[in-house]
Amino acid sequence: MTLTLRVWRQKDPSVKGGIVTYELADISPDMSFLEMLDVLNEQLILGGDDPVAFDHDCREGICGMCGVMINGQAHGPEQTTTCQLHMRSFKDGDTITIEPWRASAFPVIKDLAVDRRAFDRIIQAGGYISAPTGTAPEAHSVPVPKKDADAAFDAATCIGCGACVAACPNASSMLFTAAKVTHLGLMPQGQPERDDRVVNMVAQQDREGFGGCTNIGECSASCPKGISMETISRLNHDLLGALRAGVRPKS
Numbered sequence: 001m002t003l004t005l006r007v008w009r010q011k012d013p014s015v016k017g018g019i020v021t022y023e024l025a026d027i028s029p030d031m032s033f034l035e036m037l038d039v040l041n042e043q044l045i046l047g048g049d050d051p052v053a054f055d056h057d058c059r060e061g062i063c064g065m066c067g068v069m070i071n072g073q074a075h076g077p078e079q080t081t082t083c084q085l086h087m088r089s090f091k092d093g094d095t096i097t098i099e100p101w102r103a104s105a106f107p108v109i110k111d112l113a114v115d116r117r118a119f120d121r122i123i124q125a126g127g128y129i130s131a132p133t134g135t136a137p138e139a140h141s142v143p144v145p146k147k148d149a150d151a152a153f154d155a156a157t158c159i160g161c162g163a164c165v166a167a168c169p170n171a172s173s174m175l176f177t178a179a180k181v182t183h184l185g186l187m188p189q190g191q192p193e194r195d196d197r198v199v200n201m202v203a204q205q206d207r208e209g210f211g212g213c214t215n216i217g218e219c220s221a222s223c224p225k226g227i228s229m230e231t232i233s234r235l236n237h238d239l240l241g242a243l244r245a246g247v248r249p250k251s
């Protein structure tokens with residue numbers, strides 16, 4: 001395949017970025033999107049240019065490190081991670097525009113790499129349990145209804161890539177926070193901090209500058225793990241209950 005790439009280049013956060021166009025030949029449809037970017041970078045390095053910075057780690061769709069806007073869509077045209085997107089999703093001769101996640105809470109570090117530590121701080125605000133876990137207990141010692149176990153597991157598949165924020169016109173992190181609140185709030189081990197957790201995690205996402213959720217649904221539609229909007233209903237339910245009970249965020 002021969003492609004025209006329009007790539008966002010930005011040396012560092014202090015300078016203005018812009019789109020730079022590159023021509024790429026001999027791209028196999030079986031390459032992943034990141035392998036295609038590797039080919040671009042080899043071409044740039046051989047030509048004495050600075051390679052394009054982009055995040056990645058596992059390249060197996062499980063770590064959540066990769067993520068770029070591809071032709072205006074978070075992770076591109078398929079509902080998967082950028083590393084699991086393959087070039088067979090494009091046609092020979094296509095022009096592909098590649099940009100970093102767009103959200104003020106995710107400032108650009110360089111080119112396509114953004115700083116997603118805001119997500120870490122939301123987790124630090126309450127995305128944990130205090131119950132000692134130890135080794136795996138006997139499965140029947142703490143019974144969990146099957147539907148709760150399934151819903152908790154589905155929510156726990158969130159890999160924190162940030163596509164939900166990038167896809168949302170409000171740059172809201174609600175789906176991410178809701179997934180974490182849901183997966184812990186449905187389990188017996190998550191009950192001691194349940195009220196504090198939701199209040200503090202929501203307060204932290206507001207502090208980070210993420211926008212509010214207006215139920216548009218782009219977050220769920222672009223989530224590589226298909227996290228459901230139902231998690232947001234659960235978060236709102238827990239948040240109202242906690243606030244009515246007088247729980248307030250830590251300052």
Ligand code: FES
Nearest residue numbers: 057059064066083
């Ligand atoms: S590199 Fe790990 S999910 Fe894409």
